[in-house]
């Protein structure tokens with residue numbers, strides 16, 4: 001049976017591999033604790049669940065979604081209110097916002113709507129594993145831009161070779177960053193807009209962790225002057241409202257790109273279940289306090305992990321965003337070896353940095369999206385089992 005050649009390029013999806021490993025160990029009776037996947041275990045806000053239930057009872061909402069590929073105007077208006085309130089960014093809901101089935105869908109449809117076969121597209125290394133397959137599906141080639149600790153995990157735009165920058169048609173970035181937790185600064189965003197303008201590059205600023213920052217400014221790409229001239233920001237209700245399974249997000253910014261994404265959607269899917277969009281309006285309009293509460297929870301978990309790591313020899317002050325801790329591996333291990341070691345010794349699963357790109361080697365990623373008791377159990381196993389580690393070359 002023939003399958004498409006384009007699939008041959010796609011490596012196994014990291015989390016499918018991890019999930020298989022976890023399931024296999026569980027089948028063998030091992031009490032595995034996964035700190036690998038960024039999928040909140042805490043529930044969505046009650047009022048959002050109630051809004052979904054109420055909307056689901058109305059048969060009018062059982063039909064194809066309103067304004068299919070764009071998302072219902074009431075949802076897009078709620079997105080505009082949220083951006084205004086949380087980021088001081090003004091959006092025209094009729095031309096500058098399109099609803100998405102999560103930002104992952106946006107990453108994919110951005111490529112189909114913006115990139116031509118044969119193009120090159122810049123992606124950060126390390127970076128979210130979803131970008132490369134989307135670029136390949138569009139017939140283009142990803143080009144890695146290093147994102148290193150010595151520059152706070154921000155790419156050095158002035159070190160991208162001029163011919164590479166001129167040739168590229170688009171650039172995927174994401175801050176607060178998965179996997180490193182790095183956050184952008186206003187100066188960086190301004191520099192990014194200038195870089196995009198100078199090189200005629202369209203920016204896909206993937207920002208689902210925009211709300212998840214610890215003691216630093218919340219930033220949207222659209223805060224930068226001229227951002228709407230060069231790109232879009234993808235965002236999502238997955239992370240701020242614990243709604244990963246609900247599949248709802250948005251692309252905002254350049255009307256041309258928003259329209260291109262909507263055109264791809266019009267020919268691909270039929271939009272988001274109306275009841276989920278009504279629930280999304282509730283989340284965006286009324287759940288700021290919920291997001292703040294979750295930040296307090298993540299902050300406490302973060303401190304607990306860091307305290308255990310410090311007791312085991314780590315001396316590391318991580319970046320201030322996303323619900324991940326991007327942690328150097330001890331001397332003598334690759335990231336995959338250290339993950340295996342942690343799994344074998346403690347039945348704790350974390351994500352190997354190398355899975356996020358060559359520059360991810362030397363790091364592992366802890367996710368803070370487990371319950372307190374499971375996190376404490378994982379940390380207790382680490383404290384009780386592991387030796388003091390050494391770091392450096």
Ligand SMILES: Cc1ncc(COP(=O)(O)O)c(C=O)c1O
Nearest residue numbers: 102103104128174178236238249
């Ligand atoms: C950087 C990044 N982009 C996109 C996504 C997908 O998010 P969504 O649930 O909005 O599709 C994730 C999920 O982990 C992510 O880390």
